[in-house]
Amino acid sequence: MKNKLIILASGNGSNFESIVKKLRNKYKIKLISENKDAYVLQRAIQLNIDYELINYKNFGERESYNQKLFEYMKKEDPDLIALAGYMKILPEYIVEYFSGRILNIHPSLLPAFKGLNAIKKAFDYGVKYTGVTVHYVNNELDGGKIITQEVVKIEPEDTLEMLEEKIHKLEHRLYPKVIDKILRKLTISRR
Ligand code: GRF
Numbered sequence: 048m049k050n051k052l053i054i055l056a057s058g059n060g061s062n063f064e065s066i067v068k069k070l071r072n073k074y075k076i077k078l079i080s081e082n083k084d085a086y087v088l089q090r091a092i093q094l095n096i097d098y099e100l101i102n103y104k105n106f107g108e109r110e111s112y113n114q115k116l117f118e119y120m121k122k123e124d125p126d127l128i129a130l131a132g133y134m135k136i137l138p139e140y141i142v143e144y145f146s147g148r149i150l151n152i153h154p155s156l157l158p159a160f161k162g163l164n165a166i167k168k169a170f171d172y173g174v175k176y177t178g179v180t181v182h183y184v185n186n187e188l189d190g191g192k193i194i195t196q197e198v199v200k201i202e203p204e205d206t207l208e209m210l211e212e213k214i215h216k217l218e219h220r221l222y223p224k225v226i227d228k229i230l231r232k233l234t235i236s237r238r
Contacts, residue, residue, distance in 0.1 A: 050230045051075045053125040055133040060087025062131035062152060065219035066226060067094050074230055077123065081112065081135060103135070113138045120145070126233055129226055130184065139186050149184040150229075152222045154214045156180060156196055161189040166214050170207045176200055177210070179217050181225045195225055 052074050056063045067076055071094075078091045078098035091098040099119060106112035112135075120128070120141065130137075130151040142149065155165035157180040160172075169177040178198040185191035199213050 049073065049075045050126040050233055051077070051123065052226065052230065053077050053079060053120065053123060053128045054131050055079050055128060056085065056087040056131045057082045057134035058085050058087060058132045060085065060090045060132070061215060062218055062222055063087050064090050064094065066129065066131070066223045067096055069223040070227055070230075071096070073227070077125070079116070079119065081116070087132075109135075110138075113141065117141050117144070127226065127230055129222070131222070136188070137184065142184055142186050147183065150194070150226065151182055151184050151189070151191070152218055153180045153182065153189050154218065156198065157182060157189055157193060166211050167207060170201065170205075170210050174201065177214070179214060179221055181222060195221065197221055 052070070054063050054066060054076065056078060057080060063078060070076065076096055078087065078096055079101060080087055080098065081101050081103040083100055083102050083104070088098060088100065101112065101115055101119065103112050106115065117140065126148070128145055128149045130149065137149070153165060155169050156178040160168040176198050178196055180193055180196045182193045183191040197217055199210070199217060201210055
């Protein structure tokens with residue numbers, strides 16, 4: 048049986064697409080989004096990937112949304128969960144339940160430039176090197192154990208747009224590679 052990966056995404060979904068294209072033959076992939084307007088849902092439809100919309104706006108308060116998400120995730124029982132531009136914070140009980148099974152990708156060399164707009168923050172700061180981090184998720188924002196990092200050099204002539212392009216290109220290569228490595232190990236240890 049194929050290992051199961053759940054991707055949680057709220058927006059554009061370029062990372063979702065690169066993961067799907069590279070790994071769909073090896074693993075069972077499913078998308079969850081809380082944003083009914085997210086472009087990632089269009090991508091899932093075009094790529095013919097199962098998705099679940101848990102529309103955040105239909106829930107009166109955050110906790111009822113979180114409960115619904117938790118129930119759904121437990122039912123799906125994925126081997127791995129990859130956050131890819133998921134714009135909500137997972138509650139502690141979800142992080143604990145799936146401890147060691149949730150990954151995130153962040154567009155900076157953590158612990159530098161945590162939180163939103165990390166690429167712009169690094170660019171505005173004037174650092175000469177930035178990059179991409181893939182890490183486990185814990186209950187601290189962008190604070191879990193680092194799995195891997197790769198560096199991007201900021202050239203003097205780079206604009207913010209050019210830097211964004213470099214970072215995203217790297218993300219699209221790095222994230223599927225890390226996910227594959229982790230899921231492959233699980234497959235081998237189960238044999
Ligand atoms: C990526 O830059 C990722 O590092 C960050 O959110 C962005 C998502 O981009 N966590 P996309 O939706 O995959 O295009």
